[in-house]
Each structure stands twice: as structure tokens, then as C-alpha cells.
Amino acid sequence: MKLKLANHSHYPKIGETDEQHKLRRAYHLFDRQKITADQVLEAQKETIQEVIQEQQKAGLDVVTDGLIRWNDPLSHVMKGLEGVEIGGLLRFFDTNFYFRQPKIVGPLLRKSSLLKDEVSFLKKVAKGESKVVLTGPYTLALLSRIETPAYKSLEEVAEVLTEILAEEVKELAEARISHIQIEEPGYALVQPDWNWAQKSLATLASNKGKAKLWLTTYFGDAVPLYGKLQELPVDVVGLDGTYSPKLLAHIQKEGSDKELALGWVDGRNTKLENSKEVAKALHALDRVLKDGVCYVTTSCGLEYLPRDKAFKKLQLLEDIKREYQRGA
Amino acid sequence: MRPSSDNDKLKSLGVTLPLFPTTSVGSFPKPDYIKKARAKHEKGELSGKELCKLEEQATREWIEFQEKIGVDVLVDGEMYRGDMVAYFAEELKGFSEGSFVRSYGNRYYRKPVITGKVTWEEPMTVEWWKKAQAMTKKPLKGMLTGPYTIMDWCFNEYYKDREATCMALAQVIRKEVEALIDAGAKIIQVDEPACSVRPNELPLVIKSMNVVTQGLPAYFVTHICYGDFEKIYPEMTEIPVENFDLEMSNSENNLLECFRKRSFPKDLTAGIVDVHNHELESQDVLGVRLRQILEVVPAEQLWIDPDCGLKTRTVEEAKQKLQATVRAAQALRKSYSN
Numbered sequence: 001m002k003l004k005l006a007n008h009s010h011y012p013k014i015g016e017t018d019e020q021h022k023l024r025r026a027y028h029l030f031d032r033q034k035i036t037a038d039q040v041l042e043a044q045k046e047t048i049q050e051v052i053q054e055q056q057k058a059g060l061d062v063v064t065d066g067l068i069r070w071n072d073p074l075s076h077v078m079k080g081l082e083g084v085e086i087g088g089l090l091r092f093f094d095t096n097f098y099f100r101q102p103k104i105v106g107p108l109l110r111k112s113s114l115l116k117d118e119v120s121f122l123k124k125v126a127k128g129e130s131k132v133v134l135t136g137p138y139t140l141a142l143l144s145r146i147e148t149p150a151y152k153s154l155e156e157v158a159e160v161l162t163e164i165l166a167e168e169v170k171e172l173a174e175a176r177i178s179h180i181q182i183e184e185p186g187y188a189l190v191q192p193d194w195n196w197a198q199k200s201l202a203t204l205a206s207n208k209g210k211a212k213l214w215l216t217t218y219f220g221d222a223v224p225l226y227g228k229l230q231e232l233p234v235d236v237v238g239l240d241g242t243y244s245p246k247l248l249a250h251i252q253k254e255g256s257d258k259e260l261a262l263g264w265v266d267g268r269n270t271k272l273e274n275s276k277e278v279a280k281a282l283h284a285l286d287r288v289l290k291d292g293v294c295y296v297t298t299s300c301g302l303e304y305l306p307r308d309k310a311f312k313k314l315q316l317l318e319d320i321k322r323e324y325q326r327g328a
Numbered sequence: 329m330r331p332s333s334d335n336d337k338l339k340s341l342g343v344t345l346p347l348f349p350t351t352s353v354g355s356f357p358k359p360d361y362i363k364k365a366r367a368k369h370e371k372g373e374l375s376g377k378e379l380c381k382l383e384e385q386a387t388r389e390w391i392e393f394q395e396k397i398g399v400d401v402l403v404d405g406e407m408y409r410g411d412m413v414a415y416f417a418e419e420l421k422g423f424s425e426g427s428f429v430r431s432y433g434n435r436y437y438r439k440p441v442i443t444g445k446v447t448w449e450e451p452m453t454v455e456w457w458k459k460a461q462a463m464t465k466k467p468l469k470g471m472l473t474g475p476y477t478i479m480d481w482c483f484n485e486y487y488k489d490r491e492a493t494c495m496a497l498a499q500v501i502r503k504e505v506e507a508l509i510d511a512g513a514k515i516i517q518v519d520e521p522a523c524s525v526r527p528n529e530l531p532l533v534i535k536s537m538n539v540v541t542q543g544l545p546a547y548f549v550t551h552i553c554y555g556d557f558e559k560i561y562p563e564m565t566e567i568p569v570e571n572f573d574l575e576m577s578n579s580e581n582n583l584l585e586c587f588r589k590r591s592f593p594k595d596l597t598a599g600i601v602d603v604h605n606h607e608l609e610s611q612d613v614l615g616v617r618l619r620q621i622l623e624v625v626p627a628e629q630l631w632i633d634p635d636c637g638l639k640t641r642t643v644e645e646a647k648q649k650l651q652a653t654v655r656a657a658q659a660l661r662k663s664y665s666n
């Protein structure tokens with residue numbers, strides 16, 4: 001099979017050096033009204049450029065903008081919608097990272113594009129293939145708090161959010177983004193109604209144009225979901241290998257009709273995996289994945305790690321590819 | 329009736345406490361002069377000895393305050409500690425200082441990394457416990473962070489997996505517990521705030537705490553917070569300690585509902601004031617909270633404190649919150665003696 005290296009999603013915003021601290025400093029100064037919003041934007045842009053350079057330096061085929069402008073996977077998407085207020089902090093799954101919980105206080109409405117500015121900047125800076133991330137409608141609904149009689153259930157909210165995100169997917173396709181990643185870690189927490197999930201993804205897929213649509217889960221055992229994920233109308237299924245010691249054998253047994261994005265490299269721990277072992281695991285899938293493309297990535301976004309360690313994980317992906325090709 | 333008589337354990341240790349003993353979760357806010365001194369020390373402008381002297385002064389102030397308002401089981405307030413995990417990571421062998429990781433918004437912390445075999449070489453908290461205990465005749469709790477939480481809040485580059493890391497940490501925390509007991513500590517709190525994050529790992533929390541406490545002559549408390557308690561109750565009460573210190577002022581955590589379905593089998597230290605809020609609860613509000621708790625928890629099992637460490641509040645707010653807690657407990661005690 002043909003390996004392609006892809007960044008998962010987010011990437012650390014700051015590092016150890018003074019220079020790498022500029023975004024943190026900018027937010028701090030902005031809070032104290034010492035600099036303008038434009039100056040913050042400038043710091044964000046510089047950071048995004050650096051982050052993309054790091055990915056290119058590590059030899060990645062598919063880059064992201066590191067989600068540098070995002071505070072968290074929930075509020076960044078939801079804050080732009082009418083009918084939403086951003087509330088208090090809640091733990092994001094089993095991490096030590098906290099998100100601001102969206103409160104749905106009225107009918108949801110997309111007033112304007114949610115990611116337009118950041119996407120156009122990404123297009124400008126990234127030379128090759130790039131990927132844009134959208135938190136999926138199910139996870140958004142699951143982790144939000146419904147405080148309005150306008151919706152009676154999580155499903156109703158998720159359905160409206162599907163329509164809203166489909167508009168966003170359409171814009172991304174028009175902007176000629178090559179990969180669109182729908183993230184649904186919520187699937188592993190509480191399994192959705194799979195008929196509903198089918199419809200939701202079909203709605204999103206109908207607007208994807210020439211882009212590849214990814215459906216990515218993480219933070220949970222993917223084995224019980226694997227068969228259902230295979231039935232969804234998406235191009236790529238992204239999997240977190242760190243929760244499932246049996247996932248490799250399961251894929252070997254079941255095969256795959258989709259391209260896979262395999263997160264065998266732990267995005268939550270600084271320890272570097274043995275590239276030979278990961279390459280060996282990938283070779284174990286040669287027979288079932290045949291000549292298709294297989295994306296090699298980390299188990300989740302890299303912002304759970306310090307910047308220097310995140311970069312080492314990206315370099316590790318390159319080592320894995322090299323080892324894989326050597327053993328071919 | 330509760331199956332184990334935990335008051336008897338206290339009595340056998342020579343500790344007598346009133347009905348509804350009052351205490352604190354652990355940390356108090358550092359006064360400005362400590363914050364400044366710590367910053368100066370970091371820059372190399374103040375010696376460790378001078379910093380320590382100031383920390384002792386602040387500890388003494390907090391001990392005096394707790395005595396003055398009538399707290400029954402005291403804490404040293406952790407004037408000399410930074411973060412509850414980083415403190416132990418700095419003291420133990422096998423850890424390296426980590427780099428910045430974001431916790432939310434524009435907030436970052438340094439996440440420690442386990443890079444070698446974790447070993448206990450000498451007591452980490454005993455000197456401070458002795459100093460603070462010498463300042464009061466009332467019992468002072470020994471305060472430790474539990475192995476599961478240290479494991480969960482650090483990177484691990486040395487041990488095979490989470491379980492191996494946690495069990496290795498359990499061995500070193502037991503050594504610290506033994507050292508505290510040798511020094512005379514009778515009540516020891518081992519905090520496991522991370523305990524409810526992965527419900528499927530609760531057996532590991534229990535197993536590792538067993539290593540920490542088994543067969544040792546002390547009355548053990550554990551503090552757990554921000555939990556999805558519904559997922560781990562009642563199994564969590566199998567954690568081998570005598571007393572669970574839980575936040576109860578936050579009605580959203582449904583603890584009372586849990587206890588109604590299955591009665592709480594051990595002693596309970598109920599947090600009754602919110603530590604994440606500037607507002608001071610009225611005595612009426614605290615009275616209502618306590619009566620609700622007493623509907624499901626027998627009086628002789630109940631201890632009372634604030635929800636969580638008070639270090640997030642200003643010194644003044646923290647004092648008011650603690651005083652309100654003690655006052656509410658005293659009023660309740662009075663109504664029971666009549």
C-alpha cells in the first residue's frame with residue numbers, strides 16, 4: 001500500500017523559546033487592552049506559518065493549520081452560530097484539557113461562514129495538500145447543553161448542526177481544500193443511532209465536491225465501531241490505535257473498503273514509539289489494504305504535547321514511512 | 329448502620345473529635361508576600377532559606393486562623409507547594425520537568441515527565457507536617473496526592489503502561505505515608521481527583537490505593553472532585569480509605585441521588601461551599617445543604633468542609649468561606665445537642 005503522512009488536527013500554539021511564546025503573550029496583552037485585535041491576528045498568522053513549516057520540514061504529505069485559532073473543538077465551531085452562548089469549562093473526554101461548553105439557547109442559525117478566514121489563510125500558506133477539521137454534529141450536540149424548548153432531543157440538535165456543517169463543507173470544497181475531516185470522538189463515548197449517522201454523513205458528503213471526506217474517531221476503543229464506520233458514506237476512516245490493542249488484528253480480519261488513517265503513534269504521551277514496530281504493524285495490513293492509500297497519523301491532535309515533542313512525533317511519522325519502505 | 333466503625337479507628341489512634349468534625353480539603357491561598365517571595369526565589373534573588381522562613385510565617389498565620397474559628401482537623405495550607413502533582417514530581421527521583429501544555433484558553437502548565445524509575449529517597453512532606461503540627465494541639469492532616477492522579481497528570485516515557493506507572497507510584501506514596509505515621513500523623517489524606525475520569529480504570533485506583541494504605545495505623549481520607557460520580561458509585565467506595573471528601577455544594581453532580589439509591593457506607597466529608605465562586609453562601613443556604621445531606625447520610629458519618637482546595641480564592645474570600653463552613657457545622661452540632 002502507499003503510505004501518506006498526515007497531521008491529525010491541532011498542534012501546540014507555544015513552545016519553550018521566547019519567540020514561540022508570542023501567541024500566548026499576544027492574548028495576554030489583548031486581554032489587558034495593550035494591543036489590538038489586528039495585532040493578535042498577526043501573531044496567529046505568524047504562528048500558523050511556523051506550524052505549517054514544521055509539518056513540511058517533517059515531510060508530511062497532508063498539513064493542517066494546527067487549529068491555531070481554536071480555543072477548543074466545541075466553542076470554536078459553535079460560537080459563530082445564532083442561538084448559542086458559550087458557557088463554563090468542562091473536561092474534554094478523559095484528557096486534562098478543558099473546553100467551554102456551548103449552551104443552546106434558541107434556534108440554531110448559521111449567520112455566516114465559520115472557518116472562511118482561516119481556510120483562506122491556510123490555502124495561501126500551505127503548498128501541497130491540506131486538511132481542514134470540523135468537529136462533527138453528533139459530538140457537538142452531545143457535549144453542548146440544550147437550554148431551549150426549540151429542540152427536544154440531542155438528535156434534533158445534531159440534525160440541525162448537520163445542515164449547518166453541510167454548508168461549511170460546501171464552502172471548503174469550493175475553496176478547493178483537498179481533505180475535510182469530520183471528527184466524532186463522541187461516537188466512542190456514546191454510540192450514535194447508526195441509521196442517523198448514515199444520513200448525517202450522507203448530507204455532509206453530498207456537498208464535498210472533489211474533496212476527500214474523513215470521519216475520524218478517537219479517545220475510545222474503535223473495535224466495536226469498526227464495522228459501522230465502514231458503512232458510512234465517507235472516503236477515509238480515521239482511527240485511534242492507542243485504546244485498542246486488538247484493533248490491528250481486527251482490521252486484518254475485516255479488511256477495509258475505505259482508505260484508513262491510522263493513529264498508531266500516541267498523540268497523548270511524549271514517549272516516542274519504535275518506528276520499526278509501527279512499520280511492522282503497517283506491513284501486517286498490506287494484504288488486506290492492497291494497493292490503496294493509507295494515511296499514517298497520530299492517535300489524536302498534538303496539542304496535548306509540548307511543542308518540541310509534537311515536532312518529534314511528526315518526525316517519527318517520517319521515520320515510520322522510511323522503515324516501512326525499507327521493509328517492503 | 330455502617331458496617332465498619334471508622335470512629336473506632338480514630339479512637340484507637342487516640343483522636344477524639346466532636347460530632348460533624350470540620351476540616352479543609354488542603355490548599356489555602358498564598359498571601360501576596362509569599363507570591364512575591366516565590367517569584368524572587370525563582371529569579372535567584374531570594375535564598376531558599378529566606379523563602380522557607382516566609383512560608384513558615386504564612387503557615388503559622390493559617391494555623392492560627394483555623395484555630396481561632398474552631399476548625400477541628402487542621403491542614404498546613406500548602407504554602408510551600410505549587411501544583412499538587414508537580415510538587416511530588418520535583419521531590420521524587422525519576423521525573424523531569426516538562427514543557428508547556430495548554431489546559432484551556434490561554435492557560436498553560438508544565439506537565440512533568442516520568443523518564444526513569446520512580447524512587448523515594450527521603451520524606452517529602454514530613455518536615456512541613458512536623459513544623460505545622462507543632463504549632464497546634466489539634467490534629468493536623470498529612471496531605472498527599474494519590475498514585476493514580478500523579479500517573480494521569482504526567483507523561484510517561486519509562487514504564488510499560490498506565491498500570492505499571494500507577495503501581496510504581498503507589499509504592500513510593502506508601503513510603504511517604506509510613507514516614508508521616510512515624511512522625512506521628514494519625515489522619516492522612518491521599519487525593520485522587522483524577523479518579524472518575526476513566527471509569528473502567530477504577531479497579532486500578534482501588535488496587536493502587538490498597539498498596540498505599542493497607543495495614544497502616546492511620547485514618548485515611550481521599551478527596552475526589554469534578555467527577556462523573558454516577559458512573560463510579562457505589563464501586564468507588566471500595567477505595568480502601570475510611571473517609572471520602574467530596575464536593576456536595578454543586579447540585580449538578582447528583583451525589584445525593586446516588587446516596588439515596590445506595591447508602592454511603594463510609595465516613596463522608598461533605599464540601600458545602602463552592603470554591604470557584606466569589607460569592608459567599610449565606611448560613612441559610614448552608615443549613616439547607618446540610619439538612620439535605622443528612623437525609624441520606626447518618627450524622628455520625630458526616631464531616632464538613634469546603635468543596636475543594638481554597639487556593640483559587642483570595643485570602644479574604646478563603647477565610648470567609650472557611651468560617652462560614654465552620655459556623656454552619658457548629659450550628660448543626662448545637663441543634664443536635666438540644
Ligand SMILES: [Zn+2]
Pocket residue numbers: 353521551552553554635636637
Ligand atoms: Zn478538589
